[in-house]
Amino acid sequence: MMNTTAENLVKEKVDYxxxxxxxxxxxxxxxACPQSFIFFVFGASGDLAKKKIYPTLWWLxxxxxxxxxxxxxxxxxxxxxxxxxxQNADKYMKVQDCxxxxxxKFLELNHYVxxxxxxxxxxxxxxxxxxxxxxxxxxxxxFYLALPPSVYGSVSELxxxxxxxxxxxWIRLIVEKPFGKDLRSxxxxxxxxxxxxxxxxxxxxxxxxxxxxxxxxxxxRFSNRIFSRVWNRDSVAAVKIIFKENIGxxxxxxxxxxxxxxxxxxxxxxxxxxxxxxxxxxxxxTGEDIRDEKVKVLRCIAPIxxxxxxxxxxxxxxxxxxxxxxxxxxxxxxxxQDSTTPTYAQTILYINNERWDGVPFILRAGKALNExxxxxxxxxxxxxxxxxxxxxxxxxxxxxxxxxxxQPDEAIYLKVNTKRPGEMSxxxxxxxxxxxxxxRYRGVKLPDAYERLILDVFMGSRINFVRSDELQEAWRIxxxxxxxxxxxxxxxxxxxxxxxxxxxxxxxxVKHGYVFTGTYVRKDERSASxxxxxxxxxxxxxxMQS
Numbered sequence: 001m002m003n004t005t006a007e008n009l010v011k012e013k014v015d016y017x018x019x020x021x022x023x024x025x026x027x028x029x030x031x032a033c034p035q036s037f038i039f040f041v042f043g044a045s046g047d048l049a050k051k052k053i054y055p056t057l058w059w060l061x062x063x064x065x066x067x068x069x070x071x072x073x074x075x076x077x078x079x080x081x082x083x084x085x086x087q088n089a090d091k092y093m094k095v096q097d098c099x100x101x102x103x104x105k106f107l108e109l110n111h112y113v114x115x116x117x118x119x120x121x122x123x124x125x126x127x128x129x130x131x132x133x134x135x136x137x138x139x140x141x142x143f144y145l146a147l148p149p150s151v152y153g154s155v156s157e158l159x160x161x162x163x164x165x166x167x168x169x170w171i172r173l174i175v176e177k178p179f180g181k182d183l184r185s186x187x188x189x190x191x192x193x194x195x196x197x198x199x200x201x202x203x204x205x206x207x208x209x210x211x212x213x214x215x216x217x218x219x220x221r222f223s224n225r226i227f228s229r230v231w232n233r234d235s236v237a238a239v240k241i242i243f244k245e246n247i248g249x250x251x252x253x254x255x256x257x258x259x260x261x262x263x264x265x266x267x268x269x270x271x272x273x274x275x276x277x278x279x280x281x282x283x284x285x286t287g288e289d290i291r292d293e294k295v296k297v298l299r300c301i302a303p304i305x306x307x308x309x310x311x312x313x314x315x316x317x318x319x320x321x322x323x324x325x326x327x328x329x330x331x332x333x334x335x336x337q338d339s340t341t342p343t344y345a346q347t348i349l350y351i352n353n354e355r356w357d358g359v360p361f362i363l364r365a366g367k368a369l370n371e372x373x374x375x376x377x378x379x380x381x382x383x384x385x386x387x388x389x390x391x392x393x394x395x396x397x398x399x400x401x402x403x404x405x406x407q408p409d410e411a412i413y414l415k416v417n418t419k420r421p422g423e424m425s426x427x428x429x430x431x432x433x434x435x436x437x438x439x440r441y442r443g444v445k446l447p448d449a450y451e452r453l454i455l456d457v458f459m460g461s462r463i464n465f466v467r468s469d470e471l472q473e474a475w476r477i478x479x480x481x482x483x484x485x486x487x488x489x490x491x492x493x494x495x496x497x498x499x500x501x502x503x504x505x506x507x508x509x510v511k512h513g514y515v516f517t518g519t520y521v522r523k524d525e526r527s528a529s530x531x532x533x534x535x536x537x538x539x540x541x542x543x544m545q546s
Contacts, residue, residue, distance in 0.1 A: 036139035037070040037458075038130050040163075042155060043146035044074025044112060048176065050089040053146055056450040058093050061106050065455055071133050074112040075126060082112040117151040123162040130163070138169040142457060145175050153192050160196035172457055174203045177268050178259060179466070182482055183475040190468045203457050204466040208269040208374075210449030210456075212437070213406040215464070217276045217376070218290070220404070220412065227402070228281075230380065232355045237399065238514040239277060240377040241270050243365040247372075248314060248497060249343065250327060254334025260341040260485065261311075262478055265365040271298070271474045272466070273406075274361055277376060278351055287462035291470060298473035300353045304481040308349070308512075310505040311342035311485065312493040314368035325497040329368070340492045342485065343367045346505035348512050349477070360512040364505060368497045374406040379514060388417075388426050398430050398517050410437040410446065430517075 039057065041049050060066050074085055086093075086107060095103045113129050115122030131137045143159050145152060156173060164171055173193075180186025193202055208214055221227055230236070243265050249256040256264065275294035282289040316328035329335060329343050344366035351361065380400040388397065397417055405411040413434040420427040437446070447455075456464055484490055493502050510516060 035069060036134055036136045037067055037142070038134050038139050039070065039072045039142045039144070040126075040130075041072065041074045041144050041146060042117075043076055044085055045076040045078040045080055045088075046146055048146040049074070050085075051092050052450050053144060053454075054086070054089045055092045055094065056448060056454055058095075058103070058106055059448070059451055060455060061109075062099060062102060066458070070109065072110045073126075073130055073133065074110065075115060076112075077114065077116060079114055080112060082107075082110050085112060086110070117147070118154040118158070120158060120162060123158040127163045137166040139165055140169050141165050141171050143171070143173050145173070147176075149178055149180070149189075152189060156193055157196055171197075171201055172203055172460075173197055173201055174205060174454075174457055176205055178263060179204055179268075179471050180475065181259065181263065183472070183479040186471055186475045190471065194468070199468060200462065202468075203462065204471065205453055206268050206272055206466050207449040207453065208406075209272055209464040209466075210452040211406055212446045213404050213410050213412070214273060214276065215452075216412070217273075217404065218282075218285075221277075222281050231378075233357055233359050235380055236356075236359055236378055237381045238360050238362065238379045238509075238512070239274075240362040240364065240379070240509065240514060241273050241277070242373065242375050242377070243270060244369045244371055244373045244501075245367045246369055246498075248324065248327065248332075248368040249329060249335075250324060250332055252334075253329065253332030256343075257335050257339055257341045260482075261343055261345045261365050261367065262347070262482060262485070266345060266347060266363050267474055267478045268466075270363045270365060271477070272470075273376060274349070274363065275470070277378075278356055278361070280355070285463070287465075290463055291467045295467070295469050295473060297351060297353070298470065298477065300351045300356075301349050301473075301477050302352065303477055303479065304347050304349060306481060306484055306490060308347060308508070309481055309490065310346045310493065310502055310508055311490055312344035312366070312495050312502045312505075313339075313341065314343050314497050314499075315494050317497045320498065325368075328497065340485075340488050342492060344369075344493075344495065344502060344505075346502070346508065347478075347481070348508065360509075360514065362509050362512070362514060364501070364509075366501060368499075370498050370500045372408060376404040376406070378402040388428055397428065399515050411435060 041053055043049055044054075057066075057072060061070075074082060093103070111129070111133055113126050115126060130139075130141070141163065143163070145155060147155060152175065156175075159173070160171075175193075180189050221231055272294075275297055279290075279293040279297045282293045313329050316326045316331060318326055320326055329341075330337055330339060335341075346362065346364040349361045349363065351357070351359070378401065380402075382399060383397055386397060398415075400417070401415040403411075403413050403415065405413070411434065413432045413436070415430060415432050417428050418431045420429045437444075453464060456462075481490075493504055495502055506516065
């Protein structure tokens with residue numbers, strides 16, 4: 001429990017950060033003080049709107065980050081009212097009792113229009129309603145497409161044709177992934193959008209680009225000499241980018257089966273992280289300079305080869321006490337019984353340039369695993385001419401690793417070798433130099449990824465959004481292997497719900513130069529292990545007593 005002084009210091013720190021952020025927003029010349037805004041939510045009755053978009057808009061409004069003259073218009077095919085939409089979203093809004101009056105004002109700014117996604121008359125009606133609600137035909141307009149990709153084409157065309165504001169108002173189109181299903185469909189979608197929108201009007205969201213630790217990679221690389229000098233093939237042995245989820249696809253298996261884990265995670269989230277980790281230093285921090293460098297490094301990557309891919313699909317663990325864990329991927333009602341869609345994949349890439357030649361980039365993603373985790377591991381080369389015995393034996397020393405923990409519990413830590421305390425000899429053990437955010441920045445609320453990205457759209461900043469040529473290069477890299485998987489040319493390895501991963505994937509990573517000793521446990525993981533062990537003992541004790 002914090003004392004009153006500590007609580008006040010934390011509050012002052014949080015307030016200061018929010019004041020500084022508001023100052024940054026209002027200091028932007030071009031879009032600082034427009035007359036009026038309208039924010040449209042297409043797919044207002046759907047899960048994404050309910051769980052992410054409406055809560056994010058409320059949090060931004062509550063914290064004073066949205067302009068004074070703004071209104072929100074939901075649009076969907078369902079016959080609903082705006083009251084019903086917010087009833088459905090209620091548990092995700094996280095409204096405190098002290099915020100109820102402000103929340104009521106926010107609700108009064110929200111409206112709903114029902115209509116189709118392919119009839120011009122419905123979009124003409126939407127435009128009429130928007131003008132009536134805002135009382136200004138030139139209000140700047142945002143259109144968030146929280147929709148299935150199948151309707152992107154018709155909706156984007158009809159918005160441009162019938163719902164653009166009058167001059168001097170501008171328009172911004174926010175598009176959710178997936179941006180196509182393969183290189184061909186992605187190019188068709190990009191070509192279609194380019195007929196109706198300038199590239200600067202399109203904001204392709206990859207929410208991983210809004211995460212604190214992903215945004216920190218550039219600062220870590222280019223503002224610290226200690227890292228900038230070793231961020232290359234001379235010092236780095238391997239790079240591993242990991243995405244793990246401890247939940248399956250239950251409830252969305254039908255959607256997932258159309259795409260699979262490579263399209264759902266690797267082609268977008270992990271490829272974006274790779275490009276930031278591996279790119280050259282941009283000329284500036286402007287959106288175009290950064291995205292130029294990301295594209296350059298992606299162009300140096302050859303399409304993935306089948307021999308560098310391991311894919312798997314999870315089975316239910318019938319011995320688990322968790323009923324969800326007992327269900328395998330094929331037990332989902334929306335999944336065909338003969339589906340070979342991967343729920344786990346590892347791909348190993350190489351970048352053909354001077355900085356990274358010969359360094360494996362291991363991208364690994366999976367569902368229904370033993371934990372939820374996303375992180376980047378930069379593993380450094382062995383120390384030449386070793387003079388110490390590793391752990392008191394003749395075994396080689398463990399490699400240093402820089403780890404960026406993206407989620408959960410954001411952290412940056414450097415795994416290093418140190419002398420074992422109290423020993424007379426130079427006996428060595430592994431430890432860490434640790435920057436754990438919830439300890440160093442205690443009390444500071446890190447904005448949700450969607451908060452950051454929607455705020456970026458308001459500010460007109462395109463740094464954290466995907467450009468069309470980035471998208472094309474990412475699809476080019478994965479497209480051939482996706483074709484092979486779709487044609488069932490690759491073996492699919494089964495794994496149990498709750499497994500740490502596939503042994504075949506671990507072996508492949510080692511074969512390509514990543515060294516895993518299995519001897520190191522990070523401080524917070526040691527603590528968690530002790531706590532979990534204590535909890536298990538308490539549960540067993542309760543059972544004995546009952």
